[in-house]
Amino acid sequence: MxxxxxxxxxxxxxxxxxxxLATQAVTMAQAEMLGTDAAISKYTALANxxxxxxxxxxxxxxxxxxxxxxDPAEAEARLAALSDAEIATMLTQMxxxxxxxxxxxxxxxxxxxxxxxDLLCFTRFFxxxxxxx
Amino acid sequence: MKRFACLLALCWLAACAPPFxxxxxxSFDAPTRAQIxxxxxxxxxxxxxxxxxxxxxxQWAGADIxxxxxxxxxxxxxxxxTYLADMIGSSRRLGQLAVEIDNFDQLLTEVTAGHxxxxxxxxxxxxxxxxxxxxxxxxDFARDEVYLNSGQQDQMVMPFAVxxxxxxxxxxxxxxxxxxxxxxxxxDEAEVLSAAAAxxxxxxxxxxxxxxxxxxxxxxxxWLWQFGLGNARYAQGDLRGARQALRRARSIDPTIPxxxxxxxxxxxxxxx
Numbered sequence: 371m372x373x374x375x376x377x378x379x380x381x382x383x384x385x386x387x388x389x390x391l392a393t394q395a396v397t398m399a400q401a402e403m404l405g406t407d408a409a410i411s412k413y414t415a416l417a418n419x420x421x422x423x424x425x426x427x428x429x430x431x432x433x434x435x436x437x438x439x440x441d442p443a444e445a446e447a448r449l450a451a452l453s454d455a456e457i458a459t460m461l462t463q464m465x466x467x468x469x470x471x472x473x474x475x476x477x478x479x480x481x482x483x484x485x486x487x488d489l490l491c492f493t494r495f496f497x498x499x500x501x502x503x
Numbered sequence: 504m505k506r507f508a509c510l511l512a513l514c515w516l517a518a519c520a521p522p523f524x525x526x527x528x529x530s531f532d533a534p535t536r537a538q539i540x541x542x543x544x545x546x547x548x549x550x551x552x553x554x555x556x557x558x559x560x561x562q563w564a565g566a567d568i569x570x571x572x573x574x575x576x577x578x579x580x581x582x583x584x585t586y587l588a589d590m591i592g593s594s595r596r597l598g599q600l601a602v603e604i605d606n607f608d609q610l611l612t613e614v615t616a617g618h619x620x621x622x623x624x625x626x627x628x629x630x631x632x633x634x635x636x637x638x639x640x641x642x643d644f645a646r647d648e649v650y651l652n653s654g655q656q657d658q659m660v661m662p663f664a665v666x667x668x669x670x671x672x673x674x675x676x677x678x679x680x681x682x683x684x685x686x687x688x689x690x691d692e693a694e695v696l697s698a699a700a701a702x703x704x705x706x707x708x709x710x711x712x713x714x715x716x717x718x719x720x721x722x723x724x725x726w727l728w729q730f731g732l733g734n735a736r737y738a739q740g741d742l743r744g745a746r747q748a749l750r751r752a753r754s755i756d757p758t759i760p761x762x763x764x765x766x767x768x769x770x771x772x773x774x775x
Contacts (some may be wrong), residue, residue, distance in 0.1 A: 400768055404761045406700045406731040413759075414693045465691075468608075492709060 415454035418461055421450060425482045434483050440490055448489040460485060460496050512562040523663030525644050528607055535653055537615045538641035538650065539563075545570060547654030553585025554578055554674060555654050556621045556636040557594055560680045568597065584634065587623065594680045595701050598710035602690045602698050604677040607667075608691035614639055617653075620679055625672030632672070639677075659707055683714035692722055699731055702736065711735040715723035715748075730762055737769060746770045 426449060432442045452460075454469055462480045483496040525533060542563040545674070547555035547570065554573035561568050562705035577585045577593035589648035604610060604620065613620050620639045627633030640694035641661070649666040653659040670677075679687045684703070686695060695718055704710035712735040719728035729752035749766040756762070 398761075400764055403734055403737055403765050406703055406727075406734045407697075409730055409761045410568055410693070410696050410700055414696075476719055 381488075400406065415457070418457050419454070422457060422482060422485075425478060426486075428479070431479055431482060434479075435486055436488075438487060440486065445486045445490070450487065463496055513615075517545050523667055525649070528583040528667075529611065531612070533611045533644075535639070536641070536643040537611070537621050537644055538643075538740075539614065539617055542619050542638060542640045543650050544652050544656055545654070545659065546656050550583050551578065551585075552636045553590055554593075554652045556638050556652075557590065557680060559638050559652050560619050560621060561599065564682045566597075566682075567711045573597070585636070590621065590636070590678055592705070592762065594678070595698075595707065596705045598702070598707045599685065599704075600679075600681045600685070600687070600695070600698050600710075600714055602679050602687050602694055604679060604689060607675075610639060610677055611642065612639060612689035613677075614763045618675045618679055618681060618685075618687065622651075622670055622671040623673035623676040623678075624670055629672060633775075634673070635669075648694055684717050686717055686721060692718070692725065696727055698732070702730060704733055706738075708735045708738040712739070724755065724757060727761060729755065730759075730765070733765060733769070737765075742769055742773050746773060749760050 423446070425440070426446050435442050435445050452458040464478075467481075484493055488496050520611060523755060543559055545555050545562075546557050551570050551574055554577050555570040555574045557577065558568055558570040561573075573593055574585075575587040576596050579586060579589065583606075591601045591603065604613065609624070610620055621636055622639055624635045625632045625636060626635050635653070637651040637659065639649060639651055640658075641650040643650075644650065644663075647662050647664075649661045649663055651659040651661065651666075679690065681698075695714075698738045699711055699714040699718060702708075702714060712732060715728050715732035715735055719732060722728060729748045733748035733752060734743045736748060738740075747764065749769060752759070752762045753766060
């Protein structure tokens with residue numbers, strides 16, 4: 371899963387997302403401690419998703435996507451539609467395909483672009499994307 | 504779910520696989536050889552290769568445990584074997600950090616880091632499977648050998664190609680079992696976190712506490728380790744310890760509602 375390698379990248383935007391969550395701070399009295407398991411799934415998924423959406427905001431990624439004739443807003447919408455499990459699967463595949471290297475910088479950019487083109491049926495890079503031609 | 508019978512068969516003589524090429528098969532520059540010392544060779548009882556593998560790894564780490572004690576938590580008599588899930592579950596019920604691996608990179612990373620790895624192999628053929636668990640304790644590229652403690656008095660030595668084939672038939676399933684004050688070398692943070700939470704789930708709170716502390720030392724910027732630590736201490740009745748950990752979690756990230764909620768909960772109990 372991408373949490374380790376992406377966490378730094380994800381932290382900045384995760385923080386802003388968490389600020390939103392925090393405004394609905396849990397103030398009501400609770401009957402028991404909130405479990406670690408649920409927090410791990412929730413925040414790991416959130417960090418992964420934020421790292422992806424963060425990458426989509428970068429100029430070179432948007433330029434690349436536009437050069438393919440794709441509207442970045444549509445690309446974002448497709449990305450946002452992925453489930454947590456699909457994002458986790460994809461990040462695992464990224465790590466496997468990057469031959470053990472940390473997914474940072476250019477490599478991550480390339481993967482995200484491949485993901486977008488996958489979702490739009492231009493490529494077939496990721497296992498879980500299904501494109502019926 | 505797979506099951507197996509722990510029979511030892513030597514059916515791999517008809518070998519025709521290409522030799523193992525580390526440059527091609529590995530994505531990192533593994534040392535040419537590695538050997539972990541101190542893993543005991545235990546003669547397995549009938550069908551007990553799974554429990555025996557866990558006992559060997561735990562004894563290597565210093566635990567006082569027998570294959571029968573592991574078998575009571577892991578072995579399925581009706582199946583005549585030990586399910587993969589029970590290998591993981593029993594290790595955790597015994598207070599160990601247990602994480603799965605699924606490729607050669609991870610296997611050799613762990614072995615070169617000095618961690619023995621339990622592997623799931625099919626020693627027979629695809630159509631006539633002979634399932635087996637063994638413990639990889641070393642390898643040597645130059646001699647083309649993989650070393651296993653495999654439930655017999657003598658160490659088992661396999662050429663890489665044979666080991667590769669038997670392990671591939673087991674879907675490259677491997678299990679790293681470590682005491683909770685050690686971290687696996689090939690598994691990412693999120694999986695170690697989940698393994699720590701799994702220790703809480705089986706009420707191994709002391710082991711969970713140790714693992715959260717170990718993780719927090721390695722990944723100090725992630726509040727989840729302190730959050731888990733707080734929960735594991737609370738579960739043991741250590742309210743002040745729980746408060747301390749949850750306060751640390753809050754100082755790492757003041758915005759997390761779960762941290763604030765649990766901290767408020769613990770503080771209200773302390774105020775009594």
